[in-house]
Amino acid sequence: MSEKVIATADDIRRALTRIAHEILERNRGADNLVLVGMLTRGAPLAQRLAGIIASLENIKPPVGNLDIGLYRDDLSLRDTQPVIHRTDIPTDISDKKVILVDDVLFTGRSIRAAMDALIDLGRPQLVQLAVLVDRGHRELPVRADYIGKNIPTALSEQIEVRLKEIDGKDEVVIITEGRGQA
Amino acid sequence: MRPTAQREGAPPLSETIPEISTSVWKHNHILDLDDFTREEIELIFVITDGMKEILSREIKRAPTLRGKTVVTIFFEPSTRTRASFELAARALTADVLNITASTSSIVKGESLLDTLRTIQALGADVLVMRHSQSGAPYLAARQVNMSVVNAGDGAHAHPSQALLDMYTMRSRLGHLKGRKVVIIGDILHSRVARSNIWGLSAMGAEVVLCGPPTLLPLYMNEDRARGQLPRVTVESNADKAVENADAVMALRLQLERQEKGLLPAVREYVRYYQITQERLARAKPGALVMHPGPVNEGIEVSPEVSHGANSVIEEQVTNGVAVRMALLYLLAGGKKH
Structure with a gap:
């Protein structure tokens, strides 16, 4: 197995700053925005985006965490069942502009689950998707509105986003299975 | 009720995302707590926190156990335990079938094992059972391939x-x-x-x-x-x-x-x-x-x-539904082993 860093802490910081600007540009400010981070690693990313937005505008949008475990379509297929964590969104999302935040966009199935989970909480005015990495290989018609970095990958490769709040440091790595075993 | 007041943002991650994995979970049945580890009980608590949020919503329902059937069979009277399991199963979109011993074929003399086999043949995934005889749910767990939850057996366990x-x-x-x-x-x-x-x-x-x-x-x-x-x-x-x-x-x-x-x-x-x-x-x-x-x-x-x-005392009743949702999720929400 080999591991290669494809984005450093600085790269991540710059990507998030750009995404924050894009969110403000597209939505003409921070009015009525709610940032919702998908657990686990979407949560600190949403917090950081809200922090950057607060430093640019004079409003800090509310930030929440969303657990999608109960909405997954692969519960009967996975070897380990996901732990269900508490969804915690500090405001009613009805008629709000919800920015859904995740670390990696891959098959699109998590986003499908997240949208179902969100709709169960209320009827947002709109939902936009921000991801740090888009690695391709969609299995559902899902696309991101804001992308930190496009990383073309092979299905056999793994992308891991590591964040200070959880992993002690910021980086994105690509993990390739060592080829050929005896 | 959902909180409507806006807070400064979510609490720190260490509080909202306890580090725990479902790999600590070893149970196919829940018969008593004598063979539960601290980690398993912690896992139930963490998932219960998540389930409480579902119950705080206006529409208290998640699709997790769609297509699964939970059967409750009570050979002793009960209001809250049975209602609590039923609400828990419904909140996770399971189908629920309630069998009351006094109105079933049991009064015609059907034996416990025959009753259990019938329920199994109907396609139940989880059997929630209360019985006046200590140990009856253990017998059930040995004889059927559904997950059995002991909802009270004699003076033994709940x-x-x-x-x-x-x-x-x-x-x-x-x-x-x-x-x-x-x-x-x-x-x-x-x-x-x-x-x-x-x-x-x-x-x-x-x-x-x-x-x-x-x-x-x-x-x-x-x-x-x-x-x-x-x-x-x-x-x-x-x-x-x-x-x-x-x-x-x-x-x-x-x-x-x-x-x-x-x-x-x-x-x-x-x-x-x-x-x-x-x-x-x-x-x-x-x-x-x-x-x-x-x-x-x-x-x-x-x-x-x-x-x-x-x-x-009232909080216990409310929490009961969330705890039972967590138990049903752990028993029936994943891959069949």
């Missing part, structure tokens, strides 16, 4: 009740380790007490059992000596027992089981064992008052205490 009691204590007291929990009443006939002893001990709480000597099984001392029961303290003086307690749990005085003359008079019980303001004053300030229900008004707990600030 694991989901103990888990909701413990969850309620943990959500009020922060943690259970080192907490002093006093269980007062008819310990002899109490399956709730037995399951709580196992669970609370696994979590490192200090358990004190208190009741009239005739309702306080002496064999518990012997079982304990033989290592068949965790460390508990037995104290028949209620004033002494509640000294410095973090939680005081009153058990229902099972009036229907008091014909054997184990209790001289209910009035005497009330005088020596009722949880009153004066008795509660000996516990820690803010100590929790609990009761598994149904309450005999004015017997186990005085009215002003049972409706007072220390009482979490």
Whole structure:
């Protein structure tokens, strides 16, 4: 197995700053925005985006965490069942502009689950998707509105986003299975 | 109700995302808590937190157990346990079938095993069972390939009740380790007490059992000596027992089981064992008052205490649904093994 860093802490910081600007540009400010981070690693990313937005505008949008475990379509297929964590969104999302935040966009199935989970909480005015990495290989018609970095990958490769709040440091790595075993 | 006031943002990650994995979970059935580890109980607590959020919504429903069938079969009367399991199953979109022994073919003489096989043939995934015979759910678990949840068997065990009691204590007291929990009443006939002893001990709480000597099984001392029961303290003086307690749990005085003359008079019980303001004053300030229900008004707990600030009796009922959602999720929400 080999591991290669494809984005450093600085790269991540710059990507998030750009995404924050894009969110403000597209939505003409921070009015009525709610940032919702998908657990686990979407949560600190949403917090950081809200922090950057607060430093640019004079409003800090509310930030929440969303657990999608109960909405997954692969519960009967996975070897380990996901732990269900508490969804915690500090405001009613009805008629709000919800920015859904995740670390990696891959098959699109998590986003499908997240949208179902969100709709169960209320009827947002709109939902936009921000991801740090888009690695391709969609299995559902899902696309991101804001992308930190496009990383073309092979299905056999793994992308891991590591964040200070959880992993002690910021980086994105690509993990390739060592080829050929005896 | 959903909070509508805006807060500054979510609490820190370490609080919202406890590091735990479902790989600690080893159970196909939930029969008692005697074989549960601390990690498994912690996992149930974390998932229960998540389920409480679902129950706080206007539409209390998630699609997780779509296509799964939960059957409840009760050979003994019950209001809250059965309703609680049913609501839990429905909140996760399972199909629910309730069978009441008194209106089923059991009255025609169908044996327990035949009844269970019939339920299995109907395609149930989880069987929630209450029976007056201790051990009946164990028999069921051996004979069928559904997951069996013991919703109370004789005087033996009532694991989901103990888990909701413990969850309620943990959500009020922060943690259970080192907490002093006093269980007062008819310990002899109490399956709730037995399951709580196992669970609370696994979590490192200090358990004190208190009741009239005739309702306080002496064999518990012997079982304990033989290592068949965790460390508990037995104290028949209620004033002494509640000294410095973090939680005081009153058990229902099972009036229907008091014909054997184990209790001289209910009035005497009330005088020596009722949880009153004066008795509660000996516990820690803010100590929790609990009761598994149904309450005999004015017997186990005085009215002003049972409706007072220390009482979490209603919270126990509410938490019961969330705890049972977590149990159903862990039993039926994943891959079939």
